[in-house]
Amino acid sequence: MKTITVREHGEIRVARNGVAGAISVAQADRLTDLEKQYRVEVFRWKHSDRIKATQFVGVAVAGDVVVEVLPKIDSADDAAVRGNLVQMLAKTRKLDIRAGEMAALGKQRNLLEIIVRLFCERLFIEVHRGLVHRYEPQQDNLFVLRGKLDTTRQAKFNAAHPERFFCVYDEFHPDNPFNRILKAAVSLLRKVSRDGDNQRRLNELYFVLEGVNEVHPFKLEWHRVHLDRSNQRFHTLFELAKMFLKNDHQDVSQGRQGGFSLMFDMNRLFEEYIGTITQEVFKDKQVRLQGPQEGMLVSQDGKSAFTGKPDISIVAGEKIECIIDTKWKELDCGVAQADIYQMLAYAHRYNCNKVILLYPHTAKLGKPQGKQECYKIQPSEKEPKRELIVATIELQALEDVGKQLEKILGRNLA
Numbered sequence: 001m002k003t004i005t006v007r008e009h010g011e012i013r014v015a016r017n018g019v020a021g022a023i024s025v026a027q028a029d030r031l032t033d034l035e036k037q038y039r040v041e042v043f044r045w046k047h048s049d050r051i052k053a054t055q056f057v058g059v060a061v062a063g064d065v066v067v068e069v070l071p072k073i074d075s076a077d078d079a080a081v082r083g084n085l086v087q088m089l090a091k092t093r094k095l096d097i098r099a100g101e102m103a104a105l106g107k108q109r110n111l112l113e114i115i116v117r118l119f120c121e122r123l124f125i126e127v128h129r130g131l132v133h134r135y136e137p138q139q140d141n142l143f144v145l146r147g148k149l150d151t152t153r154q155a156k157f158n159a160a161h162p163e164r165f166f167c168v169y170d171e172f173h174p175d176n177p178f179n180r181i182l183k184a185a186v187s188l189l190r191k192v193s194r195d196g197d198n199q200r201r202l203n204e205l206y207f208v209l210e211g212v213n214e215v216h217p218f219k220l221e222w223h224r225v226h227l228d229r230s231n232q233r234f235h236t237l238f239e240l241a242k243m244f245l246k247n248d249h250q251d252v253s254q255g256r257q258g259g260f261s262l263m264f265d266m267n268r269l270f271e272e273y274i275g276t277i278t279q280e281v282f283k284d285k286q287v288r289l290q291g292p293q294e295g296m297l298v299s300q301d302g303k304s305a306f307t308g309k310p311d312i313s314i315v316a317g318e319k320i321e322c323i324i325d326t327k328w329k330e331l332d333c334g335v336a337q338a339d340i341y342q343m344l345a346y347a348h349r350y351n352c353n354k355v356i357l358l359y360p361h362t363a364k365l366g367k368p369q370g371k372q373e374c375y376k377i378q379p380s381e382k383e384p385k386r387e388l389i390v391a392t393i394e395l396q397a398l399e400d401v402g403k404q405l406e407k408i409l410g411r412n413l414a
Contacts, residue, residue, distance in 0.1 A: 003110045005068040005078055008057060008266060011050045012067065014042075023051075023065055030062040034261055042263055043067075050149035054327065057085060058263035059112040061192050068110045071266055072330075073362050073395050080396070082111055087398050089264070093243065094273040096236045111264060113195045117242045123182065127208050132231050134176040139168045166236040174368055177221040178231065178238070179212045186243035217245050270328040274358060274393065274405070275312045278324065281402045282409075286315040296349055308349055314409070322354045322409060323347070331372065332364040335390055343388050347377060353386045356408065361392035369394040370408055 004021065006012060015022035023031075028051050036040040038056070044053040053069045060067050070081045070223060080198060090097040097118065139150065147169025154166045190202045222242075229233055243262065275289040289312060295304025312324040323346050327339065335357060343355040361369040369392045377386040391408045393401060 002064065003066045003068060005070060005110070006053055007070050007081075008055055008072045010051055010069070011046055011052050014049050016053060018201070023062065023067070027062040027065055031060055031067060034060060034263065037261070038263065038265075040265075042261075050143075053360065055240075055266050056147040056263040057266050057269075059110055060261040060263060061112070061257045066110055066112060066194070068112075069263075070111075071395075073136045073360070075396055082114065084395060084398055086109065086114055087272045088269060091276050092269060094235065096241055109195065111403065113193060113198055115240065115243070115262070116189050116195070116202075119185065119189070119237065120198060120205065120243075122203055122237050122240070123186070124201065125243060126233055126237060127205070129233070130175040131212075132176065132178045132234060133172050133174050134178070135170040135172050136176050137168065138171045139166070148199050173211070175212050177224040178234070179213045180211065181220055181222070181225065181241050181245070182234075183209045183212045183214055184217050184239060185244045187214055188217070188244055188260070197371050220245070265351065267326075267328045270360065271311050271326040274326050274401075277401050278312055278314070281406050282314055285321070288313045288315060292320075294349060296345055308346060310346055310350070313350070313352075320350045322356065323350060323352050324356045324358055326358050328360060330362050330364065331359040331390070331392055332362060335373075340388070344377065347386050348377045354389065354409075355386070356391055357391045358408075359390075359392045369404060 001093065002130060004012060013019065013022040014027075014028045016025060028043075031043040032041075032045060032051060041054050042056045043051045043053055044062070057069045057071050059069075068082075070078060071085055072080050073084060074210075075081050075084075086097070089095065095118075116307070140146075142165050143163060145165045146167045150166045150168050157166055160162045183206070184203050186202055190199070190206060193199055193202060207378075225238070225356065227238060272289070275287070279287040280290075288310075290309055292313065293307050293309050295310045297304075298305040299305050310323045311326050313320050314322040314324075323343070325339070325343060325346070339357055343357060346352060347355045365372065371389055371391045373390040375388045377388055389408065393404055393408075395401070
């Protein structure tokens with residue numbers, strides 16, 4: 001299986017005769033069909049011989065090719081960008097990935113194999129410590145009474161067999177919804193991974209989970225899984241399994257075989273990542289993501305309209321000290337006037353004295369990351385002094401993002 005790697009909005013050649021570095025028309029159709037799953041274009045036809053990636057990053061398997069889309073982070077090294085993407089996913093999906101693990105994972109060929117290897121290594125550790133066991137309800141026709149007698153079924157099935165008992169009881173074993181999700185993930189990855197070491201690990205794990213029933217992903221009982229302290233060591237595994245299984249796409253129309261994708265909207269991922277880091281930096285304050293949601297206008301009948309939903313709000317008591325709106329696009333093209341209007345509306349509606357437009361940093365700007373422009377918002381007679389800051393975050397060294405945010409926002413926000 002070959003791997004084709006492009007950056008966001010990059011183009012992939014489509015050819016009919018197996019040209020190196022190109023994909024077939026059928027594979028291109030499979031990739032553009034991802035719109036049905038994600039409800040937005042992931043790849044689009046650019047010309048008759050090319051398709052173009054959008055703002056989605058990750059991997060998609062189409063036949064015998066893996067297409068990997070990496071973020072447009074300033075770096076010529078795909079491996080470094082791939083590692084940064086894994087770390088951003090780890091932070092936003094609450095995955096516990098240690099520095100030593102990242103160094104080993106970086107040797108994998110693409111993002112899919114990196115995450116598969118992480119899943120395998122973690123699951124091996126935990127199954128040797130013991131799978132999660134739960135009391136699961138069982139019912140069976142037995143020769144000895146166990147648990148409670150089901151009188152209705154006893155009368156129905158055992159009227160002529162008084163030596164048998166139709167029992168309802170609980171049994172403590174590993175065949176439960178939690179482990180079925182893990183096994184479903186292993187089963188899926190055996191079909192999509194092409195790395196030899198990963199395949200060997202997945203086959204061994206499938207054998208270890210022999211006592212757990214295999215359930216179709218559509219029938220998994222997600223609602224019956226509760227993460228708590230008793231299964232805390234499995235939290236990362238569960239989140240990884242959810243990523244795999246929730247992103248699986250099957251298209252059986254027109255005789256097509258199922259595919260697999262693991263794609264993430266960089267607009268959303270950037271927002272979630274900055275929000276998570278902001279929560280870590282300002283632990284002494286309340287950091288709200290996607291809120292508070294307030295109506296920006298009031299209709300003639302007194303109903304709230306056009307709900308505002310700030311990406312990140314830093315709150316102290318009842319006062320919103322700062323609102324951050326993340327923009328995953330290059331600032332060298334300039335600030336869109338619509339974005340300025342949005343931040344002015346936020347400053348007024350939420351009575352906030354500091355609003356920030358935050359972009360990823362690019363070398364094209366020709367100056368360091370951080371505050372790029374600071375504007376005083378023209379006040380009316382009764383309004384306090386407010387400011388709008390346009391700033392950038394450097395994403396090559398993610399360990400510095402927290403310090404960058406602290407410098408942009410300042411410790412004293414009030």
